[in-house]
Amino acid sequence: MPESIGFSGHPAQSAGATLATLRAAALECTRCPLAEGRTQVVFGSGRADADLMFIGEGPGANEDASGVPFVGRAGTLLTQLIEGIELTREDVYIANVVKCRPPNNRDPLPLEIAQCAPWLDRQLRLVAPKVVVTLGNFATKSLLETTDGITKLRGREFPFRRGGVDAILVPVLHPSAILRNGGKALADARADFVLIKHRASSLVP
């Protein structure tokens, strides 16, 4: 099991090696029915010891084809928002609540989320981010265990403890929703990213 692998040497390298081991195991996962329809598991990408971790809903068609989260149009916008606060995708870690594409991009079902949760828990524990950013309504509801909507929650800070992680969580609009709504949604997202950057820097020792 990944947890039993000892940490030695540089902590970041060890976390990276262990995340690689976890990834290799996840790529074979058939724990839930989404395994049947996927092309490949989209585990996550970015820096193994990132201070900032973004969590989306689940892979779409582009991600299912490439194996990398957020690479379609929404992904391009996410990349631009990250670069807008003078970071790159390589500085942060990006993952999804479920790792395999739901058929026709439907919302993941409770059983699928529950079966996939141990992968996300282990990712959270290994990356140990200071700030967790949930992208959109679905990831926010799933991680904050709230029924409040994203328009009410976005840009606010919540304490987040899960999988041994003690962080703050900031919900933001999903990049797909920003693409659909434009204007004010984009301005709101940009403002939320400035807050995220500020919180991540102020929490780094």
Ligand code: URA
């Ligand atoms: N939308 C998501 O929630 N995740 C992805 O990886 C891509 C699009």
Ligand code: SF4
């Ligand atoms: Fe496994 Fe998660 Fe993919 Fe389901 S969605 S098969 S639990 S990796």
